[in-house]
Amino acid sequence: MSATQELEFRDAIRDAMSEEMRRDKRVMLMGEEVAEYNGAYKVSRGMLDEFGPRRIIDTPISESGFAGMAIGAAMLGLRPVVEFMSWSFSLVAADPILNNAPKMLFMSGGQFGCPIVFRGNDGAGGQLGSTHSWSVEGLFSNVPGIKIVIPSTPADAKGLMKTAIRDDDPVFFLESERLLGMKGEVPVGEDVLVKFGQACVRREGTDCTIASWGRPVHFCMEAAEALAKEGISCEVLDLRTIRPLDIGAIERSVRKTSNLVIVDQSWSFGSPGSEVAAQIHQRCFDDLDNHVHRVHTEDVPAPYAFNLEQEYLPNTRKICEAVRSATYNA
Amino acid sequence: MATPTTDGKPSHDVHGGLPIPRRAANRPVPSAELLRGWYRELVLIREFEIRCMQAYQDKKIGGFCHVYIGQEAVAVGCVAALKPQDPLVTAYRDHGHALARGMTARACMAEMFGRVDGCAKGKGGSMHMFDREHNLFGGHGIVGAQTPLGAGLAFATKYEDEVINNGKSSRVTLCFLGDGALNQGAFHEALNLAGLMNLPVIFVVENNGYSMGTSIHRGTTQSHDLSSKALGYGIDSAVIDGMNLLEVYHGMKDVVEKCRRESRPAFVDMRCYRYKGHSMSDPRKYRTRDEEELWEQGDPIGIFEKFILDQGAITHDQIKALQKEVKAEVRDAVDFADNSPVPPMSDLYHDVYREPWGRYTGTSEPRMYGGAVNPPTFRATREGDGLI
Numbered sequence: 001m002s003a004t005q006e007l008e009f010r011d012a013i014r015d016a017m018s019e020e021m022r023r024d025k026r027v028m029l030m031g032e033e034v035a036e037y038n039g040a041y042k043v044s045r046g047m048l049d050e051f052g053p054r055r056i057i058d059t060p061i062s063e064s065g066f067a068g069m070a071i072g073a074a075m076l077g078l079r080p081v082v083e084f085m086s087w088s089f090s091l092v093a094a095d096p097i098l099n100n101a102p103k104m105l106f107m108s109g110g111q112f113g114c115p116i117v118f119r120g121n122d123g124a125g126g127q128l129g130s131t132h133s134w135s136v137e138g139l140f141s142n143v144p145g146i147k148i149v150i151p152s153t154p155a156d157a158k159g160l161m162k163t164a165i166r167d168d169d170p171v172f173f174l175e176s177e178r179l180l181g182m183k184g185e186v187p188v189g190e191d192v193l194v195k196f197g198q199a200c201v202r203r204e205g206t207d208c209t210i211a212s213w214g215r216p217v218h219f220c221m222e223a224a225e226a227l228a229k230e231g232i233s234c235e236v237l238d239l240r241t242i243r244p245l246d247i248g249a250i251e252r253s254v255r256k257t258s259n260l261v262i263v264d265q266s267w268s269f270g271s272p273g274s275e276v277a278a279q280i281h282q283r284c285f286d287d288l289d290n291h292v293h294r295v296h297t298e299d300v301p302a303p304y305a306f307n308l309e310q311e312y313l314p315n316t317r318k319i320c321e322a323v324r325s326a327t328y329n330a
Numbered sequence: 331m332a333t334p335t336t337d338g339k340p341s342h343d344v345h346g347g348l349p350i351p352r353r354a355a356n357r358p359v360p361s362a363e364l365l366r367g368w369y370r371e372l373v374l375i376r377e378f379e380i381r382c383m384q385a386y387q388d389k390k391i392g393g394f395c396h397v398y399i400g401q402e403a404v405a406v407g408c409v410a411a412l413k414p415q416d417p418l419v420t421a422y423r424d425h426g427h428a429l430a431r432g433m434t435a436r437a438c439m440a441e442m443f444g445r446v447d448g449c450a451k452g453k454g455g456s457m458h459m460f461d462r463e464h465n466l467f468g469g470h471g472i473v474g475a476q477t478p479l480g481a482g483l484a485f486a487t488k489y490e491d492e493v494i495n496n497g498k499s500s501r502v503t504l505c506f507l508g509d510g511a512l513n514q515g516a517f518h519e520a521l522n523l524a525g526l527m528n529l530p531v532i533f534v535v536e537n538n539g540y541s542m543g544t545s546i547h548r549g550t551t552q553s554h555d556l557s558s559k560a561l562g563y564g565i566d567s568a569v570i571d572g573m574n575l576l577e578v579y580h581g582m583k584d585v586v587e588k589c590r591r592e593s594r595p596a597f598v599d600m601r602c603y604r605y606k607g608h609s610m611s612d613p614r615k616y617r618t619r620d621e622e623e624l625w626e627q628g629d630p631i632g633i634f635e636k637f638i639l640d641q642g643a644i645t646h647d648q649i650k651a652l653q654k655e656v657k658a659e660v661r662d663a664v665d666f667a668d669n670s671p672v673p674p675m676s677d678l679y680h681d682v683y684r685e686p687w688g689r690y691t692g693t694s695e696p697r698m699y700g701g702a703v704n705p706p707t708f709r710a711t712r713e714g715d716g717l718i
């Protein structure tokens with residue numbers, strides 16, 4: 001095992017970007033408040049000092065403009081990292097990020113790729129109301145040509161970010177503001193990368209598989225802990241990327257446990273969760289003891305009120321209920 | 331380049347702007363009653379925002395909270411230049427506009443607290459204040475999002491007046507935006523449309539010199555002369571001193587009257603300053619304390635207070651009484667908000683649709699693991715056909 005160091009989630013992302021910027025001058029960072037303010041959520045703190053204003057670039061509040069600019073720059077051969085202060089704000093840049101970046105390679109017949117990383121906060125949980133609480137994976141996972149990464153630990157955040165920057169395709173990197181202050185052991189080393197499309201078993205178990213990604217993985221771990229006391233043994237899978245999707249890992253786990261609960265913080269209709277459910281029903285039809293159960297964010301816009309928002313999100317209680325139901329312990 | 335403040339003293343170069351014309355001096359002074367009413371509104375907004383900051387510290391208010399301290403004269407003066415039936419729409423720094431428009435401090439505070447008695451039943455929050463009765467079409471959280479809406483509101487008033495009622499366009503829409511919103515594509519598209527279609531909408535840029543930590547000259551071209559933005563779309567503009575209520579009132583009166591008369595859009599560079607951080611968690615390292623102090627000397631409340639005292643429109647004793655009354659009103663609003671119930675869980679599924687098929691209960695999930703509502707049904711059922 002390589003050595004590790006304890007890092008905050010936000011600093012793990014920062015270190016990944018900085019290391020890659022040292023390696024490759026074609027990598028640069030742009031976005032609102034990323035330079036002089038050190039990032040609205042302090043993810044890029046210190047980077048302006050190290051790399052200067054030609055490589056750490058403050059932009060006006062012009063998401064459509066700077067996202068499109070960065071895509072142009074990527075077509076020419078730069079490897080931009082673009083911060084959206086929140087993925088909720090990426091919606092004003094929908095055309096460049098959905099209609100340009102993921103289609104460039106295809107529609108140019110392989111001539112122009114788009115090696116770019118878009119990153120920022122994703123998901124609800126901070127009482128920010130309907131406009132600021134998007135879990136964009138629900139929307140964007142529908143689009144071929146994009147890779148979607150949703151880390152749940154500092155170590156993964158670093159390893160996946162490095163992979164994202166070295167990747168030749170557009171990568172959407174979804175960070176949870178709720179996790180940015182979380183600390184964890186992170187392997188030291190310039191070349192410790194986490195591959196895309198490889199789920200990680202966070203906890204082994206025999207009765208029910210719980211598959212998730214991003215922040216809800218932590219609720220799944222809490223639920224598994226609580227359910228163990230009731231005698232239900234859960235296996236928790238952290239998918240880490242949903243495009244590519246490690247469906248094989250879920251399949252293997254389901255063959256063992258015969259039950260699957262999916263926990264997805266986006267809305268249920270046409271979501272990554274519904275896609276996983278469909279694929280597992282197809283692949284594991286004879287292995288399943290029950291239909292696949294899903295826990296999603298409630299199918300309404302995000303409410304502001306604290307109590308409503310707590311109930312709106314997937315939470316430990318809902319996951320426990322779903323597992324009990326799936327395993328006929330309800 | 332120095333910007334003159336309202337007292338004529340040079341300030342730190344925040345806007346880097348051309349000098350501001352003075353209008354109030356040769357205008358008739360509004361009635362003492364009107365002046366006292368405006369003064370009360372200024373004080374109410376200030377007090378409300380101070381209590382919001384406290385309540386935020388006490389964790390009674392969540393999410394993002396952007397206070398309006400320093401910019402009070404803008405909302406009060408602009409609203410005073412409007413008629414009640416004129417639509418108003420703004421960004422997320424919206425408490426001042428809501429109060430100036432006539433929303434009660436109780437409804438506004440209860441919204442901040444996320445309680446059922448809030449103006450949006452606790453579902454909108456600080457950034458999303460709506461009040462149909464007072465023609466407030468929102469606080470909007472996404473920078474620039476309200477600018478095309480403003481054009482649309484004006485399109486609708488004109489359409490109603492002219493096409494449906496065969497009359498003359500009679501209402502104007504006031505659409506506020508921050509200086510940061512000048513850099514959104516939506517703003518430029520809205521201006522082009524408004525110019526093209528002759529829409530009676532006034533875009534008021536509350537130019538407080540900063541968008542978060544980015545000073546206007548770092549984020550916006552032509553920041554010294556924003557009228558050049560409007561010029562490109564064939565829209566007339568005005569520069570107004572937003573720290574001086576009378577300047578705001580008279581300046582806006584002119585703009586509003588012209589807009590109403592000609593049914594044409596207008597653009598206003600309203601120079602102002604926010605005294606506090608962008609939101610509750612901003613250490614304000616991007617500007618100096620010196621600069622803040624200079625602007626604090628031109629406090630819009632202080633300036634207006636001095637003016638009405640000089641005019642004899644109010645006495646020191648009346649001011650004291652008024653301040654006491656406002657403090658009590660805001661304290662009452664806080665108590666009211668604190669005692670207002672949290673929204674019932676069933677509210678989560680209310681107002682998602684107008685409920686054309688009966689109560690909305692969720693989508694195609696065989697079972698929702700919530701308990702937020704009764705176990706939902708999945709057939710879209712019509713009320714009364716017994717399937718629920």
Ligand SMILES: Cc1ncc(C[n+]2csc(CCOP(=O)(O)OP(=O)(O)O)c2C)c(N)n1
Nearest residue numbers: 089423471472473508509510511540541542
């Ligand atoms: C499209 C979009 N991008 C980014 C943000 C985050 N954000 C919220 S307020 C703000 C600064 C806006 O400044 P300005 O328009 O000058 O208004 P002020 O805060 O000064 O009132 C930013 C960047 C957002 N809400 N929407």
Ligand SMILES: [Mg+2]
Nearest residue numbers: 508509540541
């Ligand atoms: Mg501003």
